[in-house]
Amino acid sequence: MSSQAHIDGFAFDLDGTVYLGEKALPGAVFCLTELRRRGTRTVFVTNKPLESAGAYAQKLTGLGIPTPPEQVITSAFVLGRHLARHFPDLRYYVVGEQNLRNELSALGLQVVDELVEQSDKAVIDPSGIDAVIVAFDRTLDYRKLNTAYQALQGGARFFATNADKACPMPGGVIPDAGATVAALEHLTGRKLELLAGKPSALIMQTALELLGLPPGRCLMVGDRLETDIRMGKESGMRTALVLTGASRREDLAAATVQPDWVLENLGELPALLGLE
Numbered sequence: 001m002s003s004q005a006h007i008d009g010f011a012f013d014l015d016g017t018v019y020l021g022e023k024a025l026p027g028a029v030f031c032l033t034e035l036r037r038r039g040t041r042t043v044f045v046t047n048k049p050l051e052s053a054g055a056y057a058q059k060l061t062g063l064g065i066p067t068p069p070e071q072v073i074t075s076a077f078v079l080g081r082h083l084a085r086h087f088p089d090l091r092y093y094v095v096g097e098q099n100l101r102n103e104l105s106a107l108g109l110q111v112v113d114e115l116v117e118q119s120d121k122a123v124i125d126p127s128g129i130d131a132v133i134v135a136f137d138r139t140l141d142y143r144k145l146n147t148a149y150q151a152l153q154g155g156a157r158f159f160a161t162n163a164d165k166a167c168p169m170p171g172g173v174i175p176d177a178g179a180t181v182a183a184l185e186h187l188t189g190r191k192l193e194l195l196a197g198k199p200s201a202l203i204m205q206t207a208l209e210l211l212g213l214p215p216g217r218c219l220m221v222g223d224r225l226e227t228d229i230r231m232g233k234e235s236g237m238r239t240a241l242v243l244t245g246a247s248r249r250e251d252l253a254a255a256t257v258q259p260d261w262v263l264e265n266l267g268e269l270p271a272l273l274g275l276e
Ligand SMILES: [Mg+2]
Pocket: 013, 014, 015, 016, 017, 222, 223, 224, 245, 246
């Protein structure tokens, strides 16, 4: 690989790439400090809808990577913005956590959860729901699954913030929105209509808009072959896989997309790009 890659914009995944839990991953602070010192543009792209962009920016700042909220793109933000532009009048049922409801409401979208869930009947009347939004939800329960199922059977639209099967946490992984999407697809025989998070073009376009650069001058850096690397490739960016999260070196042999670079951790990135 050439030592001068002519990359001026960087899109970083967060979990498993920049940090894990409450800790920065090895080389992350050095990498971001060095790239920014050289005047490159950096944005962060996460599928996690659990907190606002501002909260993730604050977390990065606390870890030694000072970041304004505008440089963080979440799947919740991308979905909310898309729905507010294209489907502003639908009544949304959210299989998700409070942050997502807050973000949608703040955009003027109608979230109908409480209204629907007041019913204690086993078969909930879905007539007040025009669309179901599935997200990472650590408060998922039978009532939510049933409500979403009834609404989808009744013809509601089917959207999701993200479709990751599981989410890496310190000590292991926990079920994520993809598991719920799969359950509802299995139950209804329907397919998800709109995915906001990686590897969708929607979130990638948002990142490229923010970077303000053509994809050929940008690098997508992430720990997951099937989302981060696939999305980067599909959008025409170059890609770097870091081995600090979900994907392992041995996964590369069977992967349908191959990254341009494979890094043990982010600390290797500046040298690789000839920035040192
Ligand atoms: Mg990740």
